[in-house]
Amino acid sequence: MAIHNVTSPPSLPVPQPKRPRPVARKAKPQILPIEPQSSSTLSHPATPDDEGGDRHKNNGKGKRRASIESFHSCKEDVSRENLRPTKRSKLELAAPVAHKHEQFWILDGNTVLQVGGVLFKLHRSRLVDQSTFFARLLDEQDVLMDDDVVIESDEHGMVYHLLNTTPTDLEALLQLDKNPMAYYFTPPAFQVLAAILRAATGLGFDTYRAFAVKLLENAWSSSLADLTTEGKSNAAEVVVLARTCGIESVLKRAFYEMVRVTGYGLGDGELDGGDGDASQEISRADERRLERMREHLISAWSQVAVRMDRSFKCPNQSKETSGTHGRAKSSTSRSSGCPSLLFKRDSWETRVHDSGLYDEYQFDPLCGLQALIDIKWDKEEGWCSDCVRARRKAWTRMRQKTWERIGVWMGLDS
Helix, strand or coil: CCCHHHHHHHHHHCHHCCCCCCCCCCHHHHHHHHHHHHHHHHHCCCHHHHHHHHHHHHHHHHHHHHHHHHHHHHHHHHHHHHHCCCCCCCHHHHCCCCEEEEEEEEECEEEEEEEECCCEEEHHHHHHHHHHHHHHHCCCCCCCCCEEEEEECCCEEEEEECCCCCHHHHHHHHHHHHHCCCCCCCCCCCCEEEEHHHHHHHHHCCCHHHHHHHHHHHHCCCHHHHCCCCCCCHHHHHHHHHHCCCHHHHHHHHHHHHHHHHHHHCCCCCCCCCCCHHHHCCCHHHHHHHHHHHHHHHHHHHHHCCCCCCCCCCEEECCCCCCCCCCCCCCHHHCEEEEEHHHHHHHHHHHHHCCCCCHCCCCCCHHHHHHHCCHHHHHHHCHHHHHHHHHHHHHHHHHHHHHHHHHHHHHCCC
């Protein structure tokens, strides 16, 4: 009977799997501390009596110790599991806790978008009607078209995380969609226009993109007739915007506005790759183009303005070559012919160099040439009308030729 009582306990370990172990499957390596106890008993020679005694011990202290260790192991697993990032944590860590947009969380909307931690609830039909991007995404269910969209489900239902725009840009676009006539008579500020253009380009709102491009082209006209001495701000931002959204028509004017001001309109060190925003976005290729363009413009201006063009021969040129009587004869020269070359050189030195005109337009030969055209050489300096007319025609032709060359220098035209 004693032997029977010793051999019967093997049926006791059967209830052992019933112990609650909620995370054992997620953290299998943590089960290992339980195993050495059974392996240590098998490593020593055992007699039938010892085997029976060991079984009783396992049912007592050994069983309790294994239970305690497994409990602590499970507890550690739970804490470690909570700290371990999940597959969705990358998206959650990329943006702050999402909050609803104050204006564009429409109560009867049926499509939820999340952009940079801001939730937008909009009408699906409007999005599909205005945007080729949303038409593909929502109607055709083309969810794998690129990496710009991540789709998840939460308490709001299906949520489309957009990675190809920002909350500010999307808000500006939705404001235009809400009231398309808002900027019909008064164009928006540049920052608003840039936001609309970026969002419309990225999200496929083709009609609004065309509208924004037209406004930008009007403000940064590529026509030489629209160029004035008054500089325009945001030239560097326009270059970045045009490169990002593929609008080459505004690049020539934007590049010229940058090159004709000191420092290219950038902050200290930005052109050399500093920490400024513009330096991070304007490509090194464009920086080199700006430097090369400035060299060409300086050369073109010096050829015209450093001294009067001696190759031009006026048909009414006075035979007088002596500079002694040049100014004394100026009153009669206006009616009988042009002053002498020496007198003209004196006039040029006074009107171009002494006045500071040459230095002022060193980086801006287009406006410098226009300044030469506007000088009243005939009425104020006594040059004959034929001579003045011919020179103005040559300067006008040079302005147009230089403007055309800028496109080649900047790689915009072939």
